[in-house]
Amino acid sequence: MFPRHATRGKPMMAGDGPVEDKRSEASAAPDGSAALRLEEFLPYRLNVVASLVSQALSRIYAERYAIGVPEWRVLVTLGQYGVMTGKTIGTHTHMHKTKVSRAVADLEKRKLVARRANRADMRESFLSLTPAGRAIYLELAPSALAFARRLVDRIEPAEHAAFERVLTRIIERSTTLAAEPPTKAARKRTTRNRREAL
Numbered sequence: 001m002f003p004r005h006a007t008r009g010k011p012m013m014a015g016d017g018p019v020e021d022k023r024s025e026a027s028a029a030p031d032g033s034a035a036l037r038l039e040e041f042l043p044y045r046l047n048v049v050a051s052l053v054s055q056a057l058s059r060i061y062a063e064r065y066a067i068g069v070p071e072w073r074v075l076v077t078l079g080q081y082g083v084m085t086g087k088t089i090g091t092h093t094h095m096h097k098t099k100v101s102r103a104v105a106d107l108e109k110r111k112l113v114a115r116r117a118n119r120a121d122m123r124e125s126f127l128s129l130t131p132a133g134r135a136i137y138l139e140l141a142p143s144a145l146a147f148a149r150r151l152v153d154r155i156e157p158a159e160h161a162a163f164e165r166v167l168t169r170i171i172e173r174s175t176t177l178a179a180e181p182p183t184k185a186a187r188k189r190t191t192r193n194r195r196e197a198l
Helices: 017-028 042-065 069-079 085-094 097-109 131-151 159-178 183-198
Strands: 083-085 115-119 123-128
Touching: 042 069, 042 131, 042 183, 069 083, 069 097, 069 123, 069 131, 083 085, 083 183, 085 097, 085 123, 097 115, 123 131
Parallel strands: none
Antiparallel strands: 083 123, 115 123
16 A cells, blocks of 8 residues: 555654644645645556556466467457457457557467458458467466456455455446546547647
8 A cells, every 4th residue: 555644654853843734734735725645546546556467467478478468358358258349349348449450460460360251341350269369368367367366365255245346336437437528628628639639
């Protein structure tokens, strides 16, 4: 866990005044509102967790098979569901279509993913693992599951169910918030950024 206050553990010096007063001053923004502490900000902490977990997990597949996070997600998703379109993979993995397309192209080049045209819609293709891709998936799955168990082995069994419920609720709530229409100010910033990029 991150330290809650930078002043914790610091000895008081003459003239410092009460520690709590110092914390109140440090936590106040110029307009008098409470300052945002990044190390205590839930979205930031979740991002740190995701980044660290991804780095640790990538050692299982990156060193052995030289594949990145997008390729890993595509490979595992196809291993789980068998046949999917690139669009469906993007929705399931929360990856942008460009990132999915690049990952699929790389896996195709390495003969790990096969593409079959969708006769009902020629704009998309059905993707599936080749025998070589399936072999990698089956080899990686036990190691990935073992990593997931190690990740939570410090959580008490009685707390694990509660943790899973909270995590599910945060995902559901985040999905709802992400689907909300942007504010007028946010739309203006997006439009301005697009113009500047031209």
